[in-house]
Structure formats: C-alpha cells, structure tokens
Amino acid sequence: MDAKRVRKIVERWMLPTEKSSYMGGLENAPIIASATGSTVVDTEGREYLDFQSGQMGAALGHRHPKIMAAIERALATMIHATNTMLNVPRLRLHEKLGKLLPPPLAKSLFLVSGSDSVEAAVDMARKATGGTDVIGLHAGLHGSTSYMTRSLSFNWRRSKHSVVAPGTSAILAPYCYRCPLGLKFPDCRIQCLDASLELADANFTGRPAAFLGEPILSAGGVIVPPDGFYKRVEDACEDRGMLLVIDEAQTGLGKTGKLFGFQHEAGVTPDIIAISKHFGGGLPISAVCATAEVAERAVRNGYFATRSHAGDPILCAAGEASLDVVVEEDMAARAHLIERRIKQRMTELAREIELIGDVRGRGVLLGIELVKDRHKKTPANDEAKRIAAHCLEHGLIFQVRGVRELANVLRLVPPMTTADAEVDRALAILEDALRAVAGGAKRKGRTKADARAAE
Numbered sequence: 001m002d003a004k005r006v007r008k009i010v011e012r013w014m015l016p017t018e019k020s021s022y023m024g025g026l027e028n029a030p031i032i033a034s035a036t037g038s039t040v041v042d043t044e045g046r047e048y049l050d051f052q053s054g055q056m057g058a059a060l061g062h063r064h065p066k067i068m069a070a071i072e073r074a075l076a077t078m079i080h081a082t083n084t085m086l087n088v089p090r091l092r093l094h095e096k097l098g099k100l101l102p103p104p105l106a107k108s109l110f111l112v113s114g115s116d117s118v119e120a121a122v123d124m125a126r127k128a129t130g131g132t133d134v135i136g137l138h139a140g141l142h143g144s145t146s147y148m149t150r151s152l153s154f155n156w157r158r159s160k161h162s163v164v165a166p167g168t169s170a171i172l173a174p175y176c177y178r179c180p181l182g183l184k185f186p187d188c189r190i191q192c193l194d195a196s197l198e199l200a201d202a203n204f205t206g207r208p209a210a211f212l213g214e215p216i217l218s219a220g221g222v223i224v225p226p227d228g229f230y231k232r233v234e235d236a237c238e239d240r241g242m243l244l245v246i247d248e249a250q251t252g253l254g255k256t257g258k259l260f261g262f263q264h265e266a267g268v269t270p271d272i273i274a275i276s277k278h279f280g281g282g283l284p285i286s287a288v289c290a291t292a293e294v295a296e297r298a299v300r301n302g303y304f305a306t307r308s309h310a311g312d313p314i315l316c317a318a319g320e321a322s323l324d325v326v327v328e329e330d331m332a333a334r335a336h337l338i339e340r341r342i343k344q345r346m347t348e349l350a351r352e353i354e355l356i357g358d359v360r361g362r363g364v365l366l367g368i369e370l371v372k373d374r375h376k377k378t379p380a381n382d383e384a385k386r387i388a389a390h391c392l393e394h395g396l397i398f399q400v401r402g403v404r405e406l407a408n409v410l411r412l413v414p415p416m417t418t419a420d421a422e423v424d425r426a427l428a429i430l431e432d433a434l435r436a437v438a439g440g441a442k443r444k445g446r447t448k449a450d451a452r453a454a455e
Ligand SMILES: Cc1ncc(COP(=O)(O)O)c(C=O)c1O
Pocket: 113, 114, 115, 116, 118, 141, 142, 143, 144, 214, 218, 219, 247, 248, 249, 250, 276, 277
C-alpha cells in the first residue's frame, strides 16, 4: 500500500489518535505486514527485531508453531461458543491454569482483555470484602476501559478521562531511582509506603476493598519495587481487611524469570491475580484468578463477570498451548538468560555513556533510564525519542515509557524465544544509537554515580 493511499485512509476514515498517548504519531510509523518469532516485516519488506513483543502479546514469539497448531485444530472444530454452556478447551484451560497457579490461588474465570481481567478483579475484591475503596500506585497502569481501569491507571493523566470512578486513589510508587521522599533503600525502611498508607486511610470514604499493583511497573518506566515492598503491602491489606490484587499482565507466565512476577518476593500470597497479554499466545484472552475462599465469598455476594467471547474455544485452545510452551520450553529460564545478556552489555556501556542513568527490570521486562546528567538525573526525554527513532531506522522496535510526564526509559521487551544472536543484533543497534545520540563521548574517569549506574 503506497504512502498516498495510507494517508488518505488515515485522514478520511480513522478516528484521530491522541498525540500525547503512546500511540500518538502511529500514522508515520512503518506499516506491519507480517510477523514470525522475534521479527516483524513492514509493507516495504524491511525487517525489525520486535523488542516490544507486539503489544506484549507476543512474548512467546509471533506465531509460535505449537500455538498455531492449537489454533488450527480449533478452527477445524469450533471457534466461538455460548457462555451458558461449557466447552472442552475451556475446561482443559481451567484445569491447566489451576494446576500451575501457586496455592492457595486455584480458581479462574476467563475474559478477553487485560483491562477486563483487572476490572473483574477489582469487582471481585469489592464483592468479597463488602468494601469499595481501591488504592493503586501512582505510576501504575491497569487498562484502558474508560471508567474503572483508566481511573486506576494513574500513570495516565486521569484529567483526560471523561469521568473518574469513585473509590479509586493513588499511593506513591516505590520509585527508588527518583525516591519521592529523597531517601535511599534500605535505610529508608520503605517510608514511602507508610506515609502513603496514612494518607490513604485518611482518604478512604468507606470500607477499603483492595490494593492493586504490578510486580514491576512496566508502563510507568519499568520500576522494580524494593525487596520487601509487597510483603509490607500484604500486611497492610490484612490489617485493613483489604485484598491484595496483583496485575500480572506484563509480568506473568515466565517473563520476569519466574512463573509470576509476585514470586520474586518470598512469602507474598496475593488473594487475586489478573493474567493477560501473551496468555493467548497472540489471541485475546485474559483470566482473573483467586483463592477458593475469596471466589466463593464474592460469588455468594452476587459476583459474576463475563463477555460474549469469554471462554471461546479458539481462545482457550490458544491459552492452553501458551501455558504448555511456557512450561515445556522453560520460558522463565530463557527470560532470565536474556536479562543477563542485556544487562551485562548495558552495564558495560553505562561505564562510558553518561546518558545511561539506570539499568533495571527482570527477565524480558527491562528498562534503561536516560538522564542528561547523573548527578541531577535530569530526564533525557528528547534523547530517548531520538534513540528510539535511530533504532527503528536500523531495524529495532521498542517503546519509550516513564513515570507520568517522563518519557525517558527505553523499555525492552523481547519475546522470550529470542535467540542470543538476535539479542546481540538488537544490542548492537541500540549501542550505535546510544553512541550517536550521546555523541560517542567517552568519559575520562569513573564517578560514584557511574559506578552506581553500572551496578
Ligand atoms: C499492567 C497492565 N495491566 C492491564 C493492561 C490492559 O490490558 P489490555 O490492553 O489487554 O486491556 C495493560 C496494558 O498494557 C497493562 O500493562
């Protein structure tokens, strides 16, 4: 399709894309024609390494053969079904997921999008507790349904929403690189949480229902909470009769080097988790999972959630195949190896390139925070944009994210199936871009800030 025709369709038939959103300017980006494994190809035949895994739905690679085979089997039998009757792929998926969930999580309910699963999780927590107020992290993102999940996606400006849901408020995200209290972990004893909870208690309008959080705040700039944060959140929930709801959309099913992101902290036991993104291996299916006790309490109080396509056999078949791939191909171990490879190279580069302020994340959810100078940590938004453009030009795709107004974190989310040679190719492109934008300047001596960034 030539550029003139594209422009005509965009201008005449497409709803305009909001410029400041992360999709802003998509009409100027390459038009994707096909995708296999870690590579996408545009309509001009140019290849790109896809280090954003589609919209994170291709973390098992695009068109994984085992998932394609399951989808083809479903195509030959039944793709859609009523949700007033059970079907075999749906039953098989409940069983397979249930056996994988860390106890006491056991029960699942299927929906379509990540936003659906978070909305269902919040509603379940409210029904189970009889409470209303839900708190989330101020750099969190949980979905784009216009009422509930956008109201809880504090990393997007809530002022952009038409109406904000009542009983939703933010607490401070534990962003240690830019501590909101100016403290340092572990000496800080995670005071951001204590102060936040004191405020939250003052703001609650009734009985609180839940805390909602991501194990790694992905869209908020790949923020990894300090060790012990979630255990403290869990204790705070218990004290207040609230449930701990973990959104595993971006961290679940192997991506962080463990099956679920919350498992990086010993002893944390969420009451409810939400799973989506690569759960369907590229098709849209999500799940809300709970302990039997929470699920039964919520249902006794009238809880239900569904969608016309929730439980469609084709989606459930893809879900079952994706879980098989995660387990049989030990994707968590692969994610961990990719993390080591990328972090090692970025840490080496940080010794030379001042622009690299912080290298963080887990598994295949990694962030490189760019700063104009390491002392003041002035966010390098413009540089991040130029680096992403340079990489795109040279065959590497990723997104730039950050906390609220910041857009200075290069977020790398390669599929877990990415081969070492592909990782190295992506790193070489990124290195060229970093050097080009940073001016290739070699620093003479190492400062303390350099050493910290390189740790
Ligand atoms: C952590 C998290 N939760 C939920 C969602 C919403 O998922 P979906 O876009 O499938 O509704 C997203 C989307 O990126 C996300 O990052």
